[in-house]
Amino acid sequence: xxxxxxxxxxxxxxxxxxxxxxxxxxxxxxxxxxxxxxxxxxxxxxxxxxxxxxxxxxxxxxxxxxxxxxxxxxxxxxxxxxxxxxxxxxxxxxxxxxxxxxxxxxxxxxxxxxxxxxxxxxxxxxxxxxxxxxxxxxxxxxxxxxxxxxxxxxxxxxxxxxxxxxxxxxxxxxxxxxxxxxxxxxxxxxxxxxxxxxxxxxxxxxxxxxxxxxxxxxxxxxxxxxxxxxxxxxxxxxxxxxxxxxxxxxxxxxxxxxxxxxxxxxxxxxxxxxxxxxxxxxxxxxxxxxxxxxxxxxxxxxxxxxxxxxxxxxxxxxxxxxxxxxxxxxxxxxxxxxxxxxxxxxxxxxxxxxxxxxxxxxxxxxxxxxxxxxxxxxxxxxxxxxxxxxxxxxxxxxxxxxxxxxxxxxxxxxxxxxxxxxxxxxxxxxxxxxxxxxxxxxxxxxxxxxxxxxxxxxxxxxxxxxxxxxxxxxxxxxxxxxxxxxxxxxxxxxxxxxxxxxxxxxxxxxxxxxxxxxxxxxxxxxxxxxxxxxxxxxxxxxxxxxxxxxxxxxxxxxxxxxxxxxxxxxxxxxxxxxxxxxxxxxxxxxxxxxxxxxxxxxxxxxxxxxxxxxxxxxxxxxxxxxxxxxxxxxxxxxxxxxxxxx
Numbered sequence: 001x002x003x004x005x006x007x008x009x010x011x012x013x014x015x016x017x018x019x020x021x022x023x024x025x026x027x028x029x030x031x032x033x034x035x036x037x038x039x040x041x042x043x044x045x046x047x048x049x050x051x052x053x054x055x056x057x058x059x060x061x062x063x064x065x066x067x068x069x070x071x072x073x074x075x076x077x078x079x080x081x082x083x084x085x086x087x088x089x090x091x092x093x094x095x096x097x098x099x100x101x102x103x104x105x106x107x108x109x110x111x112x113x114x115x116x117x118x119x120x121x122x123x124x125x126x127x128x129x130x131x132x133x134x135x136x137x138x139x140x141x142x143x144x145x146x147x148x149x150x151x152x153x154x155x156x157x158x159x160x161x162x163x164x165x166x167x168x169x170x171x172x173x174x175x176x177x178x179x180x181x182x183x184x185x186x187x188x189x190x191x192x193x194x195x196x197x198x199x200x201x202x203x204x205x206x207x208x209x210x211x212x213x214x215x216x217x218x219x220x221x222x223x224x225x226x227x228x229x230x231x232x233x234x235x236x237x238x239x240x241x242x243x244x245x246x247x248x249x250x251x252x253x254x255x256x257x258x259x260x261x262x263x264x265x266x267x268x269x270x271x272x273x274x275x276x277x278x279x280x281x282x283x284x285x286x287x288x289x290x291x292x293x294x295x296x297x298x299x300x301x302x303x304x305x306x307x308x309x310x311x312x313x314x315x316x317x318x319x320x321x322x323x324x325x326x327x328x329x330x331x332x333x334x335x336x337x338x339x340x341x342x343x344x345x346x347x348x349x350x351x352x353x354x355x356x357x358x359x360x361x362x363x364x365x366x367x368x369x370x371x372x373x374x375x376x377x378x379x380x381x382x383x384x385x386x387x388x389x390x391x392x393x394x395x396x397x398x399x400x401x402x403x404x405x406x407x408x409x410x411x412x413x414x415x416x417x418x419x420x421x422x423x424x425x426x427x428x429x430x431x432x433x434x435x436x437x438x439x440x441x442x443x444x445x446x447x448x449x450x451x452x453x454x455x456x457x458x459x460x461x462x463x464x465x466x467x468x469x470x471x472x473x474x475x476x477x478x479x480x481x482x483x484x485x486x487x488x489x490x491x492x493x494x495x496x497x498x499x500x501x502x503x504x505x506x507x508x509x510x511x512x513x514x515x516x517x518x519x520x521x522x523x524x525x526x527x528x529x530x531x532x533x534x535x536x537x538x539x540x541x542x543x544x545x546x547x548x549x550x551x552x553x554x555x556x557x558x559x560x561x562x563x564x565x566x567x568x569x570x571x572x573x574x575x576x577x578x579x580x581x582x583x584x585x586x587x588x589x590x591x592x593x594x595x596x597x598x599x600x601x602x603x604x605x606x607x608x609x610x611x612x613x614x615x616x617x618x619x620x621x622x623x624x625x626x627x628x629x630x631x632x633x634x635x636x637x638x639x640x641x642x643x644x645x646x
Contacts, residue, residue, distance in 0.1 A: 036126070036130055037133075039130075040130045040131060040133050040134045041133075041134065041135065041136075042134070042136060043134065043136035043137060046131060046134045046136075046137065046145075047145075049127055049131075050127065050131075050145055050148060050149070052123065053120070053123055053124055053127055053148075053149055053152050054148075054152060054219065054220075054321075056116065056117070056119070056120030056123065056124075056152060056156055057152065057155065057321070057500075058076035058113075058159055059075055059076060059077065060076045060077045060498060060500070060572075060573050061077055061341060061496070061498040062075040062076070062077045062078070063075070063077040063078060063080050063081055063088070063344070063358060064077075064078065064081065064088070064094055064096065064344075065078045065094065065095040065096045065110050065111055075111070076113075076159070076573060077573055078095075078096045078099075078111060079573045079575075079576035079577060080571050080572075080573055080575070080576070081094075081096040081100070082096055082099045082100055082576050083575040083576035083579065083589070084361055084363055084364075084575065084579070084588050084589050084591075084618065085360065085361055085363070085364045085566060085570055085571065085575040086358070086359060086360055086361055086364070086478075086571065087359050087360075087361050087473065087474050087593045087595075087614065088344075088357050088358055088359060089355070089356060089357040089358075089359060089470065089471060089472060089473045089474075090357060090468070090470075091467045091468055091473075091615065091616060092468050095110035095111070096110075096111075097616065098110060099111065100616065100618055100619075101616055101617070101618070101619050102619030102620065102621060102624060103619075104628075105628060105646065106628040106629065106630055106631040106634065106642070106646055107630070107631045108630070109630065109632075111163075111627070112627070112630045112632075113159060113160070113163065114160065114164065114167075114629065114630060114633055115632075115633070117156040117157070117159050117160050118156075118170070120152065120153070120156040121153050121156050121157070121170050122170075124149040124150070124152055124153035124156070125153070125170075125172060127145075127146075127149045128146050128149045128150065128153075128172075131145050131146060131149075132146075143206050144206060144207065144208065144211070146206070147202070147203040147205075147206035147207045147226075148203070148207070148220060148221050150199050150200075150202055150203045151199070151200060151203040151207070151221050151225075151226050151229070152221070153199065154195075154196045154199040154200050154203070154229075155229060157169075157192060157195065157196050157199075158196055158229070158232075158233055161189075161192055161193075161196070161233075161236070162236060162577055162581075163626070163627050164626055164627050164629060164643065165189065165242075165260070165261070165626045165643060166186040166187055166188055166189050166191075166192055166252075166260040166261070167186055167187065167192055168184050168185070168186055168187060168637075168640070169187045169191060169192060169195050171195075181636045181637050181638070182637075182638055182639060183639070184637045184639065184640055185254040185255045185256070185637075185639055185640050185641055186254055186260055186640060186641055187254075187260075188254075188258055188259065188260050188261070188262075189237075189242055189260060189261050189262055190262060193233070193237050193242075196233055197230060197233065197234070200226050200229060200230045200233070201230070203221075203226045204223055204226045204227055204230070207221065207222055207223040207225075207226055208222060208223060209222055209223050209224060209283070209285060210222060219319070219320060219321035221319060222318075222319065223283075224280060224283055224285055224286065224318050224319070225318050225319030225500070225501055227276065227279055227280045227283070228280050228318045228319065228501035228505075228506055229501065230276045231273065231276035231277040231279070231280055231506060231509050231510075232501070232505070232509060234269065234272050234273040234276045235273045235277070235509045235512065235513060235581075236577075236581050237269050237272075237273070238269035238270040238272070238273045238513065238516065239581035239582060240581065240582060240583045241580055241581045241582070241583050241625055242261075242262070242581065243262060243265050243266060243269055244261075244262045244263060244264045244265030244266065245261070245583060247583075247622055247625070247644070248260075248261035248644060249261075249263055250263075251644055252641060252643070252644055253641070254641050255639050255641070260641065267516075267517065267518045268517075268518065270513050270516040270517035270518070271513075271517045271518065271519070273509065273512075273513040273517075274510060274513035274514050274517050274521075277506050277507075277509045277510035277513060278510055280318070280503075280506045281503075281506060281507070281510065286315060286316060286317075286318055286502075286503040286506075287315045287316065287503065288304075288315075288316055288503055288504060288507075288531065288532070288535050289304055289307050289308045289311065289314045289315050289316040290304045290307075290535065291303035291304045291306075291307045297537060298371070298408055298428060298537055299408055299409070300537075301427075301428035301429075301535065301536050301537035302408060302409060302428045302429075302431050302432045303432075304428075304535055305428060305429050305432045305433075305480075305535065305536060306432045306480065308499075308502060308504070309480065309481055309497070309499075310483055310497075312497040313497075315503075316502045316503045316504065317499050317501075317502055318499075318500075318501040318502055318503065318506070319499065319500045319501045320497055320498055320499035320500055320501075321497075321498055321500070337493075337495065337496070338493030338494045338495055338496055339353070339491070339493040341481070341493075341496055342481075342482060342486075342488060342493055342496070343355055343488075343493070344356075344357045344358045345358050345477060345478055345479065345481065345482050346482070346488055347435070347441065347454045347456075347461075347462040347472065347477060348462050348463075348470050348471045348472070349461060349462050349463070350441050350446055350452075350454055350461060350462050351441075351445075351446065351488045351489055352489055353488070353491075354462075354488070355470040355471075356456070356462055356470065356471050356472040356477050357470060357471075357472075358477065358478045358571075359472055359473060359474040359476060359477055359478065360433070360434060360474065360476050360477075360478055360570070360571070361474065361593060362386070362474060362475075362476075362593065362594045362595060362596075362609070363593075364566065364567075364570060365430075365434060365436075365476050366378035366388060367563055367566055367567055368426045368427050368429060368430040368434075368567055369394075369426070369427045369538060369544075369567075370394045370395045370396055370425055370426060370427070371425055371426060371427050371428070371537060371538070372395055372425060373393060373394050373395045373544060374427075374533070374538045374539040374540075374541070374543065374544030375391055375393055375394040375395075375544050375545065376391065376394065376563055377390060377391055377394040377395075377396030378390060378391070378396070379391050381594075384611070385591055385592060385594060385611050386594030386609040386610060386611045387609065388609075395425060396422065396425075397421035397422060397424070398421070398422055399421065399422075400420075400421045401418050401419065401420055401421060401604070401607075402418070402419050402421055402424055403416070403418050404416030404417075404418075405417055405418070405419040405424060407419075407431065407439055407440060408428075408431050409431060409442075409484075410439070410440040410441075410442065411440075414440045414452060417438055417439065417440065417453060418438060418603070419436075419438055419439075420436070420437070420438065420607045422607075423436045423438075423439075427536050427537065427538055427567075428536045428537045429536050429567055429568070429570075432479075432480055433478065433479060433480040433570060433571075434476050434477075434478070434479065434480075435454060435476065435477040435478070435479040436475070436476050437454070437455055437456045437457070437460075437475045437476065437596060437598075437603075437606060437607070438453065438454070438455055438603065439453070439454055440452055440453055440454070441453070441454050442479055442482055442484045443484045443485065443486070443487075443488075445486070445487040445488060445489045445490070446489060454477075455603055455606070456471075456472045456475050456596070456598050456606065457596075457597075457598050457599075457600050457601070457602070457603060457605070457606035458598065458599055458600065458601055459601055459602070460603065460606070464598035464599060467613075467614075467615060472598070473595060473598065473613065473614060474593075474595045474596065474598075475595055475596030475598055475606070475607075476596075478571060480570070480571065481496065481571070483496075504532055504535075504568055504569070505569060505572075505574070507528040507529075507531060507532055508528070508529075508532070508561065508564060508565050508568065508569070510524070510525075510528055511524070511525040511526075511528045511529050511561055512525070512558075512561050512565075515554060515557050515558055515561060516554075516558070520554065522550055522551045522552075522554070522557060523551065525550075525557055525561065526540070526541060526542065526550055526551075526557070529541060529560065529561060529564055532564060532568055533564070536568075541557075541560055545560075562578070562582070565578060566578075580625050583625070585620045585624070585625065586620050586621070586622065588620075589618050589619075589620035590617075590618060590619060590620050591617065591618055592611045592614065592617045592618075593611065593614045593617075593618065594609050594610065594611045594614075595609070595610060595611070595613045595614055596608070596609060596610070597609070597610045597613065598613060599613060621645070622644070622645060623643070623644055623645020623646055624645075625644075626643045626644070627643070628642060628643050628646035629642055629643060629646075
């Protein structure tokens with residue numbers, strides 16, 4: 001008899017290593033405290049199992065893959081540090097660096113979520129098979145719970161899909177039913193896609209728009225969340241990497257001789273992606289969040305963008321969660337989670353436990369539009385890799401300083417600063433997101449009131465020391481996820497909210513699909529891009545670029561959509577996957593990251609750009625479009641097809 005162990009409010013199962021040598025492939029061995037019959041005999045324990053199933057959703061708020069037993073598998077937020085939107089400060093001990101530099105392979109365990117996702121798939125199957133026997137649940141509650149588990153199972157497959165590409169479809173079988181390790185090979189992209197969408201469609205039919213049935217835990221999936229996931233999955237499926245790209249033509253056949261990747265492009269997949277995104281919009285349940293407490297338009301734009309993160313379950317959030325237990329300690333409280341998340345943003349020496357480690361890349365900083373013109377100021381870089389090529393119509397100034405410039409948020413309270421001209425006149429999202437060299441710290445809680453201006457150079461208030469130590473290595477830190485009203489100095493870290501899906505992403509998904517589909521609807525693309533820009537206080541794209549006819553220029557609109565995604569969704573874990581699915585990662589993620597000259601001894605000199613400070617080049621090769629299946633799994637699944645290049 002299989003038995004499971006209940007621990008506190010969360011269900012924890014002890015699962016054997018997924019691909020260990022066992023008589024039955026993927027056999028799940030459970031602790032012997034409660035039998036399945038006992039668990040599903042009560043309402044409370046049944047819902048505890050449902051909570052447990054949700055624990056297999058990716059931990060997107062964990063940005064670092066540190067050498068901890070859980071982080072290497074489900075720290076999906078590491079995609080931020082692995083992309084060209086961020087350069088985190090540390091150059092040793094953090095495993096994400098292996099992926100940045102391309103120094104990983106089939107024996108690398110970090111970020112190998114293949115076992116974890118199949119554990120989740122199995123656990124969902126167990127729940128779906130047994131929840132019907134619970135006598136304390138109504139038929140409707142059972143149906144909804146099954147739909148939730150069906151969604152989570154499909155999303156586990158999506159996690160495999162976007163990291164590894166084709167995977168093995170387990171279906172509704174249990175691990176000890178007919179499945180043998182030597183018989184396993186991967187299903188094709190289209191087979192995996194069809195399974196995920198079919199499962200999500202079945203969930204959508206049952207899931208309510210809201211769940212309020214007396215069993216409360218934040219983050220239960222709803223109809224809108226499942227629809228948003230469907231829209232995202234179909235967007236990936238339509239994208240070049242998954243849709244007939246040349247890289248995989250004539251390559252990667254499974255043991256049955258079937259090509260794992262589509263050999264031809266199907267442009268109608270874009271139509272399906274557009275329809276799915278529009279269906280979410282047409283629910284009319286969600287709207288872009290706006291902060292109506294401010295009368296000043298620019299400050300309103302800043303706070304509206306910040307509020308998406310700071311106001312849990314606001315009008316824009318389709319699905320999210322409160323943080324789980326800290327992976328470093330099962331007994332750690334939520335405040336500890338806040339510390340592990342926030343301390344990386346707080347400037348070193350300004351906040352006692354601050355690290356300044358979570359840094360936006362120079363490329364991301366350069367992408368933010370100018371507020372007045374609405375144009376993107378930097379169009380590229382000179383041959384040295386760091387000197388920006390400036391759009392002369394943008395209004396951007398690459399050199400010089402302005403004295404007594406007031407930051408739109410902190411300025412009225414703290415006063416003016418000597419600001420570099422490059423950080424003046426940017427769009428609202430820039431000031432909501434970026435703490436630049438020379439800006440005031442975001443609140444007054446510091447160990448030394450004289451150190452409220454953050455300067456990142458060698459003699460500054462948060463000085464550069466060496467590459468292996470804490471401290472900002474770019475010249476900019478990330479402030480967007482930092483609430484301004486907490487006394488971090490006195491360990492008031494608190495909790496945080498993370499969203500999986502929000503309406504702005506759906507708008508961007510829809511805009512992209514409308515631009516790419518055969519029956520192109522550029523007017524629809526512009527409509528929804530401009531709604532996002534309007535929230536940020538920007539003019540319409542057509543007004544910012546009157547010289548471009550976006551209705552006829554598909555390529556130009558595509559470029560603008562990609563820039564808007566980079567800015568609007570910054571640090572939300574999309575950029576890494578976007579560059580891969582667009583197949584531009586080889587272009588965007590092969591370079592020596594530029595920084596400010598933080599080794600300088602004066603503030604003025606620190607604003608000179610360089611690429612001599614950061615000593616690790618980003619490396620992305622064709623084989624890196626998908627992770628290799630780990631050797632541990634290959635040793636068990638002896639006939640499985642490895643990914644291209646590995």
